[in-house]
Amino acid sequence: MRWFSFRRLRALLKKEVIQMRRDRITFAMMIGVPLMQLVLFGFAINNDPKSLPAALVAPTQDRYSRAIVTALELTGYYRFDHITPSAAEAEALIERGAISFVVTIPSDFDRRVDRGDNPQILIEADATDPAVASGAISTLGQVASEALLHESGKDALAEEQTRSQLEVIVHRRYNPDGITQYNIVPGLLGVILQMTMVMMTSMALTREVERGTMENLLAMPATGLEIMCGKILPYLAVGAFQVFLVLGAAKALFGVPFVGSLSLLLFGVFIFVLALVLLGYTISTAARTQMQAMQLTFFFFLPSLLLSGFMFPYRGMPGWAQVLGEFFPLTHFLRMIRAVMLKGADLTNVSGPMAAMAVFVLAYALLALTRFRRTLD
Amino acid sequence: MTEGPAIRVEGLVKRFGGRTVVDHVSMTVARGQITGFLGPNGSGKTTMIRVMCGLLTADEGTGMVLGYRLGRDTRRIKREIGYMTQRFSLYEDMTIRENLAFVAGLYGLRPLRRVVDETLEGLGLTSRQHQLSGTLSGGWKQRMALAACVMHKPKLLLLDEPTAGVDPKARRDFWEEIHHLAAGGMTVLVSTHYMDEAERCHFVNYISYGRLVASGTVEEVIAHAGLTTFLIEGPMDKVAEAERQLRGMPGVDETAPFGTSLHVVGRDAGALKTSVRQVAAETGTRMSATETSLEDAFIRFMNQSQDNMA
Numbered sequence: 155m156r157w158f159s160f161r162r163l164r165a166l167l168k169k170e171v172i173q174m175r176r177d178r179i180t181f182a183m184m185i186g187v188p189l190m191q192l193v194l195f196g197f198a199i200n201n202d203p204k205s206l207p208a209a210l211v212a213p214t215q216d217r218y219s220r221a222i223v224t225a226l227e228l229t230g231y232y233r234f235d236h237i238t239p240s241a242a243e244a245e246a247l248i249e250r251g252a253i254s255f256v257v258t259i260p261s262d263f264d265r266r267v268d269r270g271d272n273p274q275i276l277i278e279a280d281a282t283d284p285a286v287a288s289g290a291i292s293t294l295g296q297v298a299s300e301a302l303l304h305e306s307g308k309d310a311l312a313e314e315q316t317r318s319q320l321e322v323i324v325h326r327r328y329n330p331d332g333i334t335q336y337n338i339v340p341g342l343l344g345v346i347l348q349m350t351m352v353m354m355t356s357m358a359l360t361r362e363v364e365r366g367t368m369e370n371l372l373a374m375p376a377t378g379l380e381i382m383c384g385k386i387l388p389y390l391a392v393g394a395f396q397v398f399l400v401l402g403a404a405k406a407l408f409g410v411p412f413v414g415s416l417s418l419l420l421f422g423v424f425i426f427v428l429a430l431v432l433l434g435y436t437i438s439t440a441a442r443t444q445m446q447a448m449q450l451t452f453f454f455f456l457p458s459l460l461l462s463g464f465m466f467p468y469r470g471m472p473g474w475a476q477v478l479g480e481f482f483p484l485t486h487f488l489r490m491i492r493a494v495m496l497k498g499a500d501l502t503n504v505s506g507p508m509a510a511m512a513v514f515v516l517a518y519a520l521l522a523l524t525r526f527r528r529t530l531d
Numbered sequence: 532m533t534e535g536p537a538i539r540v541e542g543l544v545k546r547f548g549g550r551t552v553v554d555h556v557s558m559t560v561a562r563g564q565i566t567g568f569l570g571p572n573g574s575g576k577t578t579m580i581r582v583m584c585g586l587l588t589a590d591e592g593t594g595m596v597l598g599y600r601l602g603r604d605t606r607r608i609k610r611e612i613g614y615m616t617q618r619f620s621l622y623e624d625m626t627i628r629e630n631l632a633f634v635a636g637l638y639g640l641r642p643l644r645r646v647v648d649e650t651l652e653g654l655g656l657t658s659r660q661h662q663l664s665g666t667l668s669g670g671w672k673q674r675m676a677l678a679a680c681v682m683h684k685p686k687l688l689l690l691d692e693p694t695a696g697v698d699p700k701a702r703r704d705f706w707e708e709i710h711h712l713a714a715g716g717m718t719v720l721v722s723t724h725y726m727d728e729a730e731r732c733h734f735v736n737y738i739s740y741g742r743l744v745a746s747g748t749v750e751e752v753i754a755h756a757g758l759t760t761f762l763i764e765g766p767m768d769k770v771a772e773a774e775r776q777l778r779g780m781p782g783v784d785e786t787a788p789f790g791t792s793l794h795v796v797g798r799d800a801g802a803l804k805t806s807v808r809q810v811a812a813e814t815g816t817r818m819s820a821t822e823t824s825l826e827d828a829f830i831r832f833m834n835q836s837q838d839n840m841a
Binding site for chain 2: 173365366367368369370371372373374375376379528529531
């Protein structure tokens with residue numbers, strides 16, 4: 155016998171191709187995943203987010219402040235969605251995460267400019283994700299002074315003087331030192347939970363089917379709801395263990411501040427984990443083999459990592475990608491945990507993400523229960 | 532509940548894709564009897580059993596199992612029947628005790644501990660109760676699976692080829708247990724393709740290509756086939772020559788070698804006798820009349836339905 159025969163190799167290759175073709179999901183993944191990655195990475199991801207929502211707090215609408223606002227908008231970084239005289243309202247908006255910046259122009263701004271008396275503007279940035287604000291902040295000083303200079307009609311000789319006059323005060327809220335870990339570590343809790351919870355539960359039914367124990371299970375008097383609960387509840391306990399592990403490490407190893415309510419956070423985490431195990435269980439009603447279950451899990455895992463705002467700023471993505479991002483529980487979890495841990499948000503401030511996660515719980519549970527077959531048909 | 536038959540199905544049809552696996556089958560299974568469900572591989576036995584225990588929904592036809600409507604009272608049916616799958620379907624990564632406790636728990640048996648203890652004792656597995664069930668031999672797995680599905684004392688027991696891959700001694704013990712259960716009032720429907728097992732049943736149903744071909748007691752089924760059988764004996768090469776010659780001769784429907792002898796089966800007794808006598812004389816073998824066996828009858832049924840399919 156020769157040590158290598160092309161005829162034998164051809165038989166092996168033929169068999170492999172036949173089996174690949176039979177496994178439709180795997181085949182779709184091989185085509186779909188690279189394409190998806192390319193589109194997502196290529197179009198959706200942007201590390202220098204533009205057009206960030208901002209609020210302008212300007213009690214008086216004088217020509218100088220209008221000039222500064224226009225100039226800021228022209229940079230492309232700022233989009234003034236909210237113009238309000240109330241600092242409290244702006245504070246609520248930034249805490250809820252509805253805006254990334256609050257630009258405050260004091261009421262005596264125009265008088266100070268005219269008098270040449272050291273005018274100030276205050277920019278508060280939501281620095282929970284330091285990457286989001288950095289570009290916008292870096293352009294700020296120059297743009298504002300140039301606008302002011304132009305508006306006040308002073309000549310070029312006075313430029314230097316004016317620039318030194320305008321004082322831009324920047325507050326990096328919630329994360330004054332711009333520490334990336336503050337943003338990443340809470341998010342990691344979501345990513346770790348998603349990875350383990352979905353993967354483990356996605357095997358739940360497929361394992362029974364593969365091992366042939368499903369037939370026996372179905373022949374016995376257990377209802378679909380009972381089987382589902384029996385499959386997912388143990389993983390809730392595993393999830394609880396992971397939560398305490400990661401939160402403990404966040405505090406001990408990374409010194410991530412925790413300013414919010416622990417019980418509110420745990421409530422949010424609970425809803426999230428429930429959504430995840432139900433999603434995994436739904437996958438397991440669809441996959442025929444454990445291999446397929448694993449692939450479907452990754453098919454879900456990858457875009458949720460890229461589009462949720464974990465790896466790349468959510469606001470940096472184009473509109474369609476943001477809409478897509480809303481369909482991942484992780485997106486809402488990140489909003490919730492960053493708001494509660496770093497901003498000390500209360501329930502009213504995170505009711506949006508909480509409600510969204512609850513919707514996922516309901517949707518997945520319904521989907522799983524309707525997909526679950528009590529028969530072998 | 533009315534004391535009708537344990538199972539009565541009428542006009543049952545089950546299709547998978549475009550393939551009709553069960554084709555208008557009507558049959559009854561009387562209470563307290565052991566009914567054999569026979570047929571070659573792929574004849575639709577497993578599908579029928581799965582329909583009858585609610586694991587598959589029939590495309591056409593109606594059925595009553597233990598007085599409950601098939602397709603409507605599925606949960607009631609599941610509670611009152613025991614179903615032993617063809618393939619071992621308990622958890623191999625759990626111990627014998629854990630498996631039994633799981634099953635007992637699903638049926639809500641109490642006191643759970645005692646039920647499991649008694650079942651283990653009845654099985655003679657008390658000393659091995661903490662062994663993983665995956666490490667058991669085929670025969671023991673089968674006994675354990677049977678114990679698991681009769682623990683809740685079902686009124687009807689459905690067994691799908693329970694003795695496939697089990698040694699003769701274990702098979703005999705298994706059938707003893709089945710008869711013991713039936714004597715206690717349990718109705719048993721057991722599928723098999725072993726003829727010796729069929730002969731242990733009170734009643735047999737023969738299904739081929741999804742159609743019910745014959746049913747009755749073993750004697751009735753043989754008589755129904757209307758066959759005459761002759762035995763040809765002699766030296767091996769002579770018997771082989773006789774078989775070659777007999778094929779296609781008038782009256783000869785089947786020939787089947789049994790060791791050094793040959794069964795020659797046919798529906799037309801006169802023509803068969805003439806042919807066999809002629810061949811026996813030519814080849815120098817002995818001929819004698821013999822009783823038609825169940826196997827002869829079934830092979831006849833099988834070929835007959837094959838002809839009908841073509």
